[in-house]
Amino acid sequence: MTNNYETLKFNVEDGVGYLTFNRPDKLNALNAQVIDELGLFCESIRDENLKGMIVTGSGEKAFIAGADIKAMSGMSSPEAAEFSKRGQKASLLLENLPFPVIAAVNGFALGGGLEMALSCDFILATDNAVFGLPEVSLGLIPGFGGTQRLAKIVGINRAKEMVYTGRMLKADEAVRTGLALSSHQSKSELLEACLSIIKKSSKNSINAIAMAKGALNEGLSLSIEEGLEIEQKLFGDIFSSYDMKEGTSAFLEKRKPEFKGE
Helix, strand or coil, X not given: CCCCCCCEXXXXXXXXXXXXXXXXXHCCCECHHHHHHHHHHHHHHCCXXXXXXXXXXXXXXXXXXXXXXXXXXXXXXXXXHHHHHXXXXXXHHHHCCCCCEEEEECCEEXXXXXXXXXXXXXXXXXXCCEEECCHHHHCCCCCCCHHHHHHHHHCHHHHHHHHHHCCXXXXXXXXXXXXXXXXXXXXXXXXXXXXXXXXXXXCCCHHHHHHHHHHHHXXXXXXXXXXXXXXXXXXXXXXXXXXXXXXXXXXXXXXXXXXXXX
């Protein structure tokens, strides 16, 4: 793994990764460089031994304020389709990381910013967070997965209303609709809440979490029968793992398990 990125910052503290979108002068807006660096980063981090990762934006004003409209305005149709493809690829790489990934949304998460937050396992926010997919107000549509992921979180009717109107949701409404899990007064309190979740999950088998995450993500777009087949296969596979044997033995022996993530 390398940390030689111009638009991203990454550090690890006590086994927890912190990924920061780092274009504060542009409210962390997404351009081709950010998208490409995010994809490369996710590929490089996949096999790291992390308890989880917290994703946030540099500064207090924005998680990601959207895509860089100035950079997009001169694109041809083929160039726009390629930009969308690259953004979707990066979002899938982020979504499929084999450990918990939490979006810590501080300030604006609009357009591509909300789409990247939706690619994380779940969202926590500051009280001043603002969410929305305002692309139609610019004559555009979401291009990094917003039309597909948002409905799976808030339901198809709410997603259509948000996309059609382009309106923005404050943190309290985001929590009520299930878009965010909770909101917090400050960014420091937000990060502490994210860390608390990762600390709780890290007491469990990261191997089991990775398998459960795969089943949840893959099964979401399938029929119940197809999803159950995936669950059945992974349930069988996990019985050959060290962590399964250690976890069940520890339970029977009335002791704490010592998982290895294997």
